[in-house]
Amino acid sequence: MPRVRDYPLRLKQPVRDVQAFLSSAGGLRPYALASADFEPLVPEGEGSDVLAFVNEVPAAELPPEFGAAFGEGVLAELRAWSFNGVPPYAVRVRLRDARWREDESTAAGFAWAGRRAAREAGHCIHEGVLPRPYVTRWPSARTATHPVPEYDVPGPRPSVPGRTVRDVHVRLVTSAACGVFAIATTDFEPLPADSGLLFEFAAEVPEDRLPREFADAFEHGVHHTLCASGTRRVPTAAFRVRLHDAKWHEVDSNEVVFAKAGRRAAAEALRCCAEGGAPRPVDPWPAHPRGPRV
Incomplete structure (x- = not known):
């Protein structure tokens, strides 16, 4: 078991496609859908930051303020686990994909999604499990300035037909x-x-x-x-x-x-x-x- 004085630790392997989803159904929450990778980060030197965020979603597909809010949320959650100001892991977070809706998405909603993604990644790291997916097909960003086509996510599907x-x-x-x-x-x-x-x-x-x-x-x-x-x-x-x-x-x-x-x-x-x-x-x-x- 790692000791606190050994922080920050380096991830043994990256955690890919950590999805976070906030549904606006019900009218009480903003809409936010995002997927991020959590990768090992090698600090550049003594005193360098051990947490980094990279937004790889073009501005034409996601407003920059939403991507920045996601990064603030995910890094704030990771820093919340710090001991004596040192986070437990050296991590680079890459925002791979995201969807938003013109009248239903907010920067606060994407910050909320970032915190959720960090908690899910932390669970995967500590338990050695895969992240829980929310979507099998990413919806097209019809409300964005430049629509993004739908695409399927490979993987298993639900095995039991649900009923109301x-x-x-x-x-x-x-x-x-x-x-x-x-x-x-x-x-x-x-x-x-x-x-x-x-x-x-x-x-x-x-x-x-x-x-x-x-x-x-x-x-x-x-x-x-x-x-x-x-x-x-x-x-x-x-x-x-x-x-x-x-x-x-x-x-x-x-x-x-x-x-x-x-x-x-x-x-x-x-x-x-x-x-x-x-x-x-x-x-x-x-x-x-x-x-x-x-």
């Missing part, structure tokens, strides 16, 4: 000293085969009702479970997941419990696809009425 599963309700609530609290209701809708998408998350609960970090954690849990049972981290079934209701608690809610709620919701949706029927409420700790005193 409505109102998957998860309730993780305990009232112990260190309680947990996460309540969420989602719909799972199969994505069209010609959409090129493997996974899409639509956040329909505004941030004043559910903080963004909890919605992100729930999405991560859903995506993790769908990919965990698939081939080469490709989702078993291609779903558009709509989070349309949620509740949280100021003390007992956190990202871990909402990620667990997302995993439980995805597992129930996959069970419905395999067995048929309506979803069952997921409540591992139901409230039991207190019996009479004796």
Whole structure:
């Protein structure tokens, strides 16, 4: 196991095609789709920067401010893992491809996507796994000044045909000293085969009702479970997941419990696809009425 005093470490091998996707479905998030490579970087000398970002997407295909925002987000996330100001890895990040929409994309959205890409790359580095793909075919940039043609991404496809599963309700609530609290209701809708998408998350609960970090954690849990049972981290079934209701608690809610709620919701949706029927409420700790005193 590497020691902190050995930072920065050099990657043993690059991590290719790390995709980050923010869907504007639901109207509460900006649209951003990006793919980046994380490559080993050899520092030029003592005191030189061990993190670098290169935007390889032409300005005709992606506004420069969006590419710069992606770089700021990914480098900020990598620097957040530093110890005594030294990042754990010496990395060069190359933005290979990106898509945007004229009225739905923002610089803040691409910075958000950059942070997501860095977290996914970190997971791949530490666990030795492939990155989770979001698309099998990159959409054409129809809203850009110079349209970019569609192209297919080689690799496996979902193996199980999805079906619509409505109102998957998860309730993780305990009232112990260190309680947990996460309540969420989602719909799972199969994505069209010609959409090129493997996974899409639509956040329909505004941030004043559910903080963004909890919605992100729930999405991560859903995506993790769908990919965990698939081939080469490709989702078993291609779903558009709509989070349309949620509740949280100021003390007992956190990202871990909402990620667990997302995993439980995805597992129930996959069970419905395999067995048929309506979803069952997921409540591992139901409230039991207190019996009479004796």
